[in-house]
Amino acid sequence: MSSVESPELRPTLADVARAAGVSTATASRVLNGFPRVRPKTRRQVESAMSSLGYARQRAARASTGGRTGSVALVVCEEVLRLFADPYFARISAGAGKELTAAGLQLVLLTVPATEDYQAPVVRYLDGGHVDGALVVGMHGRRPLDLGWLGIPVVFAGRPVCPREPGRFSYVDVDNRGGAQRATQRLIDAGRRTVATIAGPQDMTAGVDRLLGYRQAAAGAGRDHRGLVVFGDFGQASGEHATARLLDRKPHVDAIFAASDMMAVGALRALRRVGRRVPGDVAVIGFDDLPVGRRTDPPLTTVRQPIEEMGTRMTAELLAMLGGSAAPGCAVLDTELVIRASA
Template sequence: MSDLPTLAQVAAEAGVSPATASRVLTGSVRVSTSTRRQVHDAISRLGYVRHRAPRGGAGRRSDQVVAVVVCEPAHRLFTEPFYARMITTVEEVLTGHGVPLAVMTATAATSTIATPPLVAGGVDGVLLVGARDRHPLAVTLAASGIPVRSAGRPPDGIDLPHVDMDNRDGGRQAAEHFLLGGRRAVGVIAGPPGLPASRDRLDGFVQTLALAGMTGVPVAYGDFTHSSGVHGMQWLLRRMPHVDAVFAASDVMAAAAVQTLRRTGRRVPEDVAVIGFDDAPIARRISPALTTVRQPVEEFAALATRLLLLSMTSADTVRNNPMLPTELVVRESA
């Protein structure tokens, strides 16, 4: 006899009917946000896993489809270099296996639209990218029984197999470079606080500085866009006019910080050293060339895709969660 929780137990735990709990799992729009949250919370507490009937026999079928679901607004796919590099690599790997790719976006606000085709058998595997804390789709997919691989560590409390990059160590390397360079008035332009990768980059950076006796580092939060990098740099300059080093959680924000510093008469790196994160193409194009933490995006995307394909052909989920190293690339800005 299995001790796994049932849908009826989830419904009882959430204080709703089994029919309502079922509608939440299928992404029905006929459920209020508060009720959906109750059911997702109950799923997390009980560890409920939805059992799906297999779509065909064992082994890879010729009509399988994989969806990459990016938890960002659609316009970010065309403005953020990370997503272009990642999706291109995913498509190359899938094409080599004869599997077509579908690309979707799903913010927390649009997840009710994205969920039904994913959980109702429309796809055979999902590569989830950029899920933030309490993202309803991440919770639903974790309970769906569909083969899922998260590209990046999933939010706390959501059990999904994943591939990650060592963002924390990347932050550590940036901090140590500033310390070795004698920088002492250090600020941060961090990414979204609800994104695990952002938190890890920030934690690795500030904890390394704290071990060297530097505490109370000011942090401006951005969303990896150029405009948020400008606003973050302006905020840091108001907070600490004599700032001599800035760590930005993306190269796009770092490039914006460099431009903002120049407009205020600061020289980079003579007055202010700047380190970015990603080693995106913009890091080599701007002047001075950007010192940055390189993440192996193509290797990361390829590994996540291959592990997802493996879980689609195996009765047992591949539960290993590899972490790829990051590397500080020293150029001219720091």
């Protein structure tokens, strides 16, 4: 009587690394024949592969062609945030169109950005379930290092502090330039106290947008001390950050929010305390989500080409799957869209 090993029980490279007492990157170097591995370490990894049956499993998949017809969209955010923030839906739409045209299926994998969020991602992607991965919403507390996997990976946004620059493919937007233009718009309009609701500083988008704000403020000789508050790109965080800001600096007359959802929260907080927009406080967001056209007043914002970003990421991935491209990066332009809020 023959038995069939369940895919869920198949050993992954992470299992091999754990058994050998090495990192997954080291186990990958042994598997792929990299020369700069100590002989003792190589023997440990090879022994672990043999005892777990890892090498035989990989060979079996290779003999069947190794293609699944699926690509994973890995979203490193809470599920509630995934469905509440239109950013993720729009980037998925861009990716989905491109994959459908190529005859591939999009598989959604969501993981909260907790301390141990890497483990389920690595286990799934290393399990032979998909041909490649698109990674969105990556946080940098423990940067998600997938460069050692045997499948191509493309990130939405520049990875935070990659160990080996140039090793990862990513598609980003000009976050710093967009934030700088938005802040300069407020300064040029004669606003005296220009604050910002900055995004998470463990994401490059949050870091770069805050840098753009600071560069514009410094270029105009403005002191921005006490005018920076932080949110998580979500609406509730923007509302709470604005309340804190008004307690600290009640005479603030302009706010650049590093996302449209935080800007919507800022509008709610300002309305609650009777501050008129843009009469008393001008507000600019970042993203150009549809919600910004329906706010009262309509939201001035920095447009980033979100669907194009998803399309471009997928095109990069497909080129890598076809063997016609090496890992590379692209930075898309942003545009300041003027509406009534500023």
